[in-house]
Every structure is written in C-alpha cells, then in structure tokens.
Amino acid sequence: MNDFSLLLKPSAADCNLRCTYCFYRGRQDPTQSRPRMSDAVLERTIASYMQSHQALSYTFSWQGGEPGLMGLPFFEKAVGLEMKHGPRGALVCNGFQTNGTLITDELAAFLADYKFLFGVSVDGPADVHDHYRKTQDGTPTHASVLKGIDRLQKRGVDFNILALVNDRTVKQPRKIYDDFKRRGFFYQQYVPCVEFDATGRLRPYSITGREWGTFLCAIFDQWIDGDVGQISIRLFDSIVEYLVTGRRNACTMGTDCCQYFVVEYDGSVYPCDFFVRDDLRLGNITSGGWEDFLTSPLYRRFGLEKASWDDECHSCPWLALCNGDCPKFRPGSGTKSLLCEGWRAFYAHALPRLERLADGVKTNR
Secondary structure (H helix, E strand, O other): OOOOEEEEEOOOOOOOEOOOOOOOHHHOOOOOOOOOOOHHHHHHHHHHHHHHOOOOEEEEEEOOOOHHHHOHHHHHHHHHHHHHHOOOOOEEEEEEEEOOOOOOHHHHHHHHHOOOEEEEEOOOOHHHHOOOOEEOOOOEOHHHHHHHHHHHHHOOOOEEEEEEEOOOHHHOHHHHHHHHHHOOOOEEEEEEOOOEOOOOOEOOOOOOHHHHHHHHHHHHHHHHOOOEOOEEEHHHHHHHHHHHHOOOOOHHHOOOOOOEEEEEOOOEEEOOHHHOOHHHOOEEOOOOOHHHHHOOHHHHHHHHHHHOOOHHHHHOOOHHHHOOOOHHHOOOOOOOOOOHHHHHHHHHHHHHHHHHHHHHHHHHO
16 A cells, blocks of 8 residues: 555634634534534544554644644543554644644643644735634734744744745735844745635735746845855745655645545545535545545546646646646646646746755755
8 A cells, every 4th residue: 555644633723813814714614603522533534544554654734624622632632542553653644724822831842742734824924824824803913823833942843834825915025034044933834825715816915926926036046145154945945855855745846646634623534725615525434444435446547647637738848847736726627727827937947956955965965
C-alpha cells in the first residue's frame, strides 16, 4: 500500500472566528451546531491508519475550522492512541493548523512535549490582518493571535506562519515580509486566495494571476537579498528540494492528487481539503478501510484530474514545477490555472537563482 497522510477535521468547519474569505465555512453540517469527533471515530481513524501499512512515518494534520475548539483532553487522547496503535519504531508526525486565538499555556506545553508542528494563520501586521480575520462579533484578532504565538515561543514550539494572499495583502508584500521578519517569524508560507461564487465568478477578496506573480517576485527579491538560510519560505524550499532531489513535497507541484485523505468529524473520508463535497465522499472510516479508499475509482479519477490541463501547458517550460497547478485554481477541467500568468512571471524571474542555490546544495552534499 502506498504511503499517505491524514488531514483530520475533528470540529468540522466550526470556528470561533468568522474570516470573510474562509472557504470551509460553507462545509458546515446544517444539522450539527457543535460538531465534534467522537472517541470511537478518533480511535478507529488512528488505529486503522497506523495498522493499514508499514511505513517509516505516519502523519496527522489537525485542522478545521479551528481544531483548538476540541480542547486539550482531546489531543491527550489522540496522542495516547497514536502510541497505543503505532508500530514500534515508527515516527509519528503531528501538525496543528490554527488561527492562534485559543492557544493556552497548557495546550502549548502539551503539544510542545509531543513535538507538534504548528501552523498559525497570520496575514500580516494588524491593519492588514484584521481586515478579514475577525471574531463572530466583529472583534479584530491580531492581538490575540500574537498572544497565542508568544505562548508557543515560550515553550519552544516549532511553528510556521501561513499567510493567505488576498486582494489587500497582495498589494503589500514588502510590508508583510518586513513585519514577519521583525517579529522573528522565520518560517513562512504564502497561499493564494482564489475563490469562486456559485456563478463561477471570482469573489472580491480573490487575487489575479498577474497579482500573484508580482507578489511572489517581490517576496523572492526580499528573501534572496540576504535572508537565504535565515528565513524559510515553503514555496522556495519546495522548488529547491525538487531541483536537488526530484521530489515534489508540495501537493500543488505533484503529478496527481492522490496524496492524502481528509477525515471529517463523523468519519467521512474525502480526497482533498478543497474538495469536501458530497459527490467526492469516498465513504466512512467506521465502515470502510484505507485499501478501499485508495483503490476507489472515484479517488483515482479525482487524482488524475490534476493532469487534465490546458493543451498550452504541454509546451510550457515550467510544467514540471506546477503540473497544471492545483485544480482548485482552474475554472474547469482541461483549463489553465487562473494563476498561470503569475507562475510564469515568477519562474522566469526567480528560477535561475533558485537553480544556483540548488547547485550549491548539491556541491555541499
């Protein structure tokens, strides 16, 4: 059986914030006002995954909504079950993607002990971040997020910053980069905001391909001019990794979309975080197994959709780096990503210098 990882949604789309651009909020089960993963579903998920195949490592990514709503006792149970069911000698990796506002000293201490890697959503300085990221009653969240990060830093917890690049932040790359650097946020990930409404039109907080390219080039120029080795930008690291080893460690660069599974609070299994849809529901972990999901014709068809790109892509000099980009960013099957113009501009601008970095890595090895 091929290796795969799990992305778990123990509180489904439930969240203490109401970020304007949240793509997952619409996935909320209307019959559940407070969805929570039961102990039975939790154990079945962990046990079946860790017993399904022999691997050097097993990866659990806890996301939402907001996984912090589950509270410390839930994650104590999860770690206990990982130790109970994990093969002897296997490495267990846990990621925790959070808005940062519910991080307590107790939660930070526990997750630090078990080497959880945190991803904290921060869009930039307060005036930028707070435009879209507010609580249910409209209260800005930047200050409370920084308090949560401070608790992580005091406990020595590894964390990276995930910044969603929306219609406002895309215009301020230098301001955002400088703010992160000043605060000591040395591990950064930038994710483009591309959301469609029911008619197929881009929502107003989305960005264009050209804007994405300009933003990436600006971030790259900041980084390459003195911050290589000090600041980690996930995209740049992934490109260098590919140039050095041939491995694609970012799913958007992959050749297919059969890389992980989403497990919702009730045990329902889906192929991707961006495609939690009724027509792509693969089954439920309480009544099915991972071999069934991996070999499901629905799952295989979904995975192959990654390569259903526009004919023009075949002649693109950078096809091996994006493989048509994430299907989420395409208006339909067989079309180009809406970010294509930006990717082309970025690769033309940055790839020669990234190739020199990769050559240096090879030499040092």
